Amino acid sequence: MTGHRAVVRTDGDVSVGVRPTAAPGPGELSIATLYAGLCGTDIQMLRGLRDDPAAVIGHEGIAQVVAAGAGAPDWCAPGTLVAVNPTHPTDPAFLLGHNVDGLLQERTLLPASALTGGMVLPLPAGTDISLAPLLEPLAVVRYALAGLRPFAPRTLVIVGDGTIGHLAARAARRWIDEDVTVVLVHHTADSRALSRAGSHHADLLLLAPELTTTRLPGPVAALLATPRNATVAALEAVLTAAGGDLVVDVVGGLPPGARTPLLPGVDLAAVRAANCGGIPDPPSITTTANGVRLFGHRGVANDHLLASAAELARDPGRYRDLITHETDLDGAARVMRSLAGSPDRVIDGRRLVKLAVRINNRFDDRSDNREET
Template sequence: MSAAEHLPAHQALVREAGGVRLRLRPTHPPAPGELLVATQVAGLCGTDIQMLRGLRDDPAPVIGHEGIAHVVAAGAGVPDAFRPGTPVVVNPTHRTDPSFLLGHNVDGLLQERTRIPATAVRDGLVVPLDRSPDAVLGTLIEPLAAVLYALTLLATARPRTLVVYGDGTIGQLAVRAARRRLGAGVRVLLVHHTPAGLEWSARHPVPGVRSLLAGEQGEPPPGGGERGETAPLGGEPVAALLATPRDGTLDALGSALRLGGGELTVDLFGGLPPGAASPLLPGVDLAAVRSANCAGEPVPAAFTQVTTAQGRRVRLTGHRGVGNGHLAEAAAELCRDPATYRDLVTHVVGLPEAARIMNDLSAGRKRTVAGSRLIKLAVRLAPVPPSPLETQ
């Protein structure tokens, strides 16, 4: 047995039958072309919660694709830019290699040490950070990057109104970033799916954003006329961002397609099962529309012109993953304006408490943790100094 095989074990949050357990796992040295990284902070996202609840069949025992890590060891042939101690963010989606999807089909960041496969290192998915936001905000880099990508797509329509469906992390990030990307004059509506979400937004207001409850008096009506305090959408362009869980996307799409206003552009952010379709859009493979943009490509981005069953022309778009440029832009935004986003990291815990929270979340659909609404869970991992073997 070689000396490298005697690396210390590390702690990991491992999915097992019936829940998540904090386990010790063997730490394997990086093979040629690979990196071994130490997670500083990792976030729990909506797709992670879906996996915990059995709504997705992604096989990785260790989930987590949001966060900041530091390089602790590099395999043979890895560029010198990845020297030990370098802070990095890992782009979780490989555009051309489906074998790499961090935290979904390869082990993710909710552990003290993670090996990054050679395919991800070789193709540039490990991004060194010249400047990092503080550790807690590091959990927002990847989701904010995805939001900036979506807003860039919607900006091509020059919308005068943005309607965001969904009050989780993505929806809350979107309304905070919207005016910087779409212009200071855009009107922003945030449609909540629960009273609890609406109440949270009322306690954390965003200037110029109107919060509404789906299906009740505040939601924009089909014709765009008055309802509550919502002004008519008129004939100006409207954009809708569907920041819902995957099982809520079709309902949100139906609501968006019934909006008034002028030209409508819809971003299918929330994801869809393969072959998903809507009776309002006969013959349209919505999942294929969404995945036409992947990891920042193609440029220019793909849009699909469709006609609803009622004869309205609509532009549809969406994306899987983000480009490295989106990650760098998100990190810079969080460094430049941390106060705008800090309230979204509602819970900060260590590994043992994270296991308890994840097990509670897997048992039901509530988003309340320790008596308060969960928007973003940040899991801090205690610094573990690299062993001498790791730095050789």
């Protein structure tokens, strides 16, 4: 057994350490991450807002197959580009980067359940690996906007100025309607200034207090891309601003049993949990007593990942600048320590939207290097 480098969480600290590199057993897959991203839920884990146990986090990225154990599918040849769908729709024991060690390491050993469950997705050889950190979050946006589209909204309100929020603002006219008015609600004035400086920003850029005083032509769709401690407040602001003709997708996390007096009797966390891993598609929707259509979801299906990959290949320039910071494993540990100890997301004098971490160089050896165990 050899060793590889990884960004490891230990006793509240983050550092680069050496982890054992095990050969894949029957049905298992060893992959080498090329680029990985850091997402909002990762930051919540670093700040102690989530208790996920994985020592190595990271569920966004693109990797190459290094070796496959006996019984793995024939397409798992060394060198094959892959993405890993992090959320198993039926097996809660597989949640990449949360309860299973994630992609912020030079080698990741995927359990057999990842392959048998179809969670490993081969990608075209020409895929732009530098956009890897955007692949999974854009797939989340795909599922969200596809769920909102049948309601033909005139206005789309996106609450949240992280990666999901910015991606949704840029993809809305592709995946809802070219005439929809897009409103992006920001957490800070600095974040709004960053949006305004970009070339693909929303039609209307608001701060959270401005939402309830802004006229929103209906029908209104809302996408809540907020951390779990802000989601209920965001929902209440949208309900107050939009009136009756409203459909809401809760992408952001929620504490168990979360409720709001504006939607009596509705268990918000249960509504979100009804759609997991992209199943069902279209998502299950709850109509509340006051006529609000409400759904949420955690994770995506492979079709959403493929649609995301196609969109990034079609128009990479529309999304590339959302990767605001790029570094290696050592730099990632430094950034993660900074985020863990601060309530803001300013790194090296600039607000972080998406961090891209370079981990391995791409290799081209596609010889049959299948490991028998």
